Amino acid sequence: MIDVADLRCRYGDFEAVRGVDFEVRRGELFALLGTNGAGKTTTMETVEGLRAPFGGTVRVLGLDPFRERAALRSRTGIMLQDSGFPADLTAREMVALWGVTSGRRATEDVLERLDLAHRRDVRIKQLSGGERRRLDLALAVLGRPELLFLDEPTTGLDPESRQRTWEVVRGLLAEGTTVVLTTHYLEEAESLAHRLAILHEGLVAVSGALVDVLAAQPARIEFDLPERLDVGALPMLSGDVVHRPTGRVEVRTGELQDDMAELLAWARREGLRLGRIRAHHASLEDVFHSARTGREVVAA
Amino acid sequence: MIAALGVAELKLLLRNRTAAALAVLMPMAAGLYFALAMDGEQTGWTMIVTLQLLFSLGFTVYVTVTTSLTARRQDLYLKRLRTGAASDVVVLTGVLLPVVVLGLGQAVVLLGISVAAGAPMPARPELLVAAMVGGVALSCAAGVCTSGVTGTAELAQITTAPFFFALVVGGLVGSNGALELPVFLVPGAGLGALVGAAWGGPADQVGPAALSLVLWTVAATALAVRFFRWDPRG
Numbered sequence: 001m002i003d004v005a006d007l008r009c010r011y012g013d014f015e016a017v018r019g020v021d022f023e024v025r026r027g028e029l030f031a032l033l034g035t036n037g038a039g040k041t042t043t044m045e046t047v048e049g050l051r052a053p054f055g056g057t058v059r060v061l062g063l064d065p066f067r068e069r070a071a072l073r074s075r076t077g078i079m080l081q082d083s084g085f086p087a088d089l090t091a092r093e094m095v096a097l098w099g100v101t102s103g104r105r106a107t108e109d110v111l112e113r114l115d116l117a118h119r120r121d122v123r124i125k126q127l128s129g130g131e132r133r134r135l136d137l138a139l140a141v142l143g144r145p146e147l148l149f150l151d152e153p154t155t156g157l158d159p160e161s162r163q164r165t166w167e168v169v170r171g172l173l174a175e176g177t178t179v180v181l182t183t184h185y186l187e188e189a190e191s192l193a194h195r196l197a198i199l200h201e202g203l204v205a206v207s208g209a210l211v212d213v214l215a216a217q218p219a220r221i222e223f224d225l226p227e228r229l230d231v232g233a234l235p236m237l238s239g240d241v242v243h244r245p246t247g248r249v250e251v252r253t254g255e256l257q258d259d260m261a262e263l264l265a266w267a268r269r270e271g272l273r274l275g276r277i278r279a280h281h282a283s284l285e286d287v288f289h290s291a292r293t294g295r296e297v298v299a300a
Numbered sequence: 301m302i303a304a305l306g307v308a309e310l311k312l313l314l315r316n317r318t319a320a321a322l323a324v325l326m327p328m329a330a331g332l333y334f335a336l337a338m339d340g341e342q343t344g345w346t347m348i349v350t351l352q353l354l355f356s357l358g359f360t361v362y363v364t365v366t367t368s369l370t371a372r373r374q375d376l377y378l379k380r381l382r383t384g385a386a387s388d389v390v391v392l393t394g395v396l397l398p399v400v401v402l403g404l405g406q407a408v409v410l411l412g413i414s415v416a417a418g419a420p421m422p423a424r425p426e427l428l429v430a431a432m433v434g435g436v437a438l439s440c441a442a443g444v445c446t447s448g449v450t451g452t453a454e455l456a457q458i459t460t461a462p463f464f465f466a467l468v469v470g471g472l473v474g475s476n477g478a479l480e481l482p483v484f485l486v487p488g489a490g491l492g493a494l495v496g497a498a499w500g501g502p503a504d505q506v507g508p509a510a511l512s513l514v515l516w517t518v519a520a521t522a523l524a525v526r527f528f529r530w531d532p533r534g
Contacts, residue, residue, distance in 0.1 A: 086312050103384065
């Protein structure tokens with residue numbers, strides 16, 4: 001659906017995107033992640049066709065999104081980071097306008113779908129932040145586009161609205177829509193994305209399928225070591241053991257199940273109680289943190 | 301698509317009291333004053349009709365185009381419209397359309413009022429039409445350009461002042477008979493001279509006047525292409 005090769009974007013002399021490659025496949029949700037200033041919105045806007053790339057190539061549905069914008073628009077829905085609503089139109093008027101200017105006629109009552117039907121005749125300036133964001137999503141999914149761009153769709157939403165947004169996105173994915181998502185909420189990406197890329201300082205730091213990206217990071221076992229016990233007394237584990245001054249022990253391992261079994265068997269043999277024991281696979285937050293710092297993660 | 305954009309823009313314009321007052325009430329009130337309070341026989345109807353046209357073009361078209369485009373850009377509405385299927389030209393045309401219709405409508409109504417108050421009909425109406433069409437084109441292009449260098453809708457009150465006054469002063473001088481060539485370097489002078497010629501002013505000035513109006517419009521369009529921005533981020 002999308003092919004980006006060696007993408008470069010500039011603001012004057014500043015190169016915000018310095019050679020980014022990724023592809024998005026039909027039917028998947030691809031998450032584009034990164035810190036503020038990593039270049040994700042610039043990348044997103046270039047792929048959406050709102051700005052010309054400085055270098056490299058971008059193909060969306062086989063077309064050049066900047067030059068062939070008009071041909072793409074009826075097939076793509078875009079939700080920008082900022083809604084861009086004129087304050088004095090009503091929700092209904094905005095939907096009617098968008099039904100014409102998006103090139104994707106409304107085939108259903110999108111306001112109903114996003115629980116905005118009772119607010120249809122209210123001016124946009126009187127809608128709450130969450131309602132505006134939902135209206136924004138309603139317009140982006142109007143006419144069921146093949147490809148949907150969501151730039152931080154849930155920023156500023158309360159947990160319930162966020163949940164509703166996720167349900168709509170999952171529904172669209174189930175119907176075969178391809179989605180490109182940027183978000184600051186890593187648990188959002190972790191729960192929705194099939195594949196992802198993490199940008200850092202204008203470059204792709206990590207990319208791949210979510211499961212592979214997570215699997216590449218070591219899992220962690222944490223517990224409180226019983227008092228007067230030396231860390232040297234622990235059984236042989238495949239992972240690295242770090243003993244913190246607080247008495248907390250952290251094992252970073254690629255073999256979570258084996259090391260956990262070994263540790264628990266040892267504790268039972270020795271008749272020890274390991275305090276606040278916790279074991280988990282790497283989260284996207286760990287991956288993100290290591291991508292950002294460029295080193296392996298040591299959790300605090 | 302243009303019609304849908306135009307209708308939305310008209311609603312936005314009329315629902316914003318300040319913008320509506322500036323675009324509709326102000327020029328109408330001023331135009332009525334020129335027609336009814338200034339003595340046409342003594343002041344000369346050419347000058348009154350020129351003033352009316354200049355206010356319609358200056359306030360209703362030029363200032364409103366600048367303010368509206370700046371406000372829509374600030375709201376990121378222009379950026380949103382570019383995520384739709386409309387091309388840049390269609391988006392701009394749609395947003396400018398109601399302002400143009402409003403400006404031309406006003407000019408015609410005010411002209412009617414002047415005629416009713418005793419002004420003669422133009423001897424060469426085609427020159428008046430040319431002045432109106434050229435004036436609208438110039439005002440639109442200048443408005444698009446000015447909005448490019450205007451950060452907020454409030455700032456438009458300041459940034460529109462130089463061109464607005466140049467247009468009005470140039471127009472008044474232009475309508476006033478025999479002109480030296482340098483006068484045509486002021487925007488509005490060509491327009492004024494065309495209005496003057498429509499009411500029996502010197503016909504030998506029609507050529508330079510039309511040329512001046514065309515050149516100013518071309519220059520303003522070129523500057524608009526150079527300076528106009530769709531996104532506040534630049």
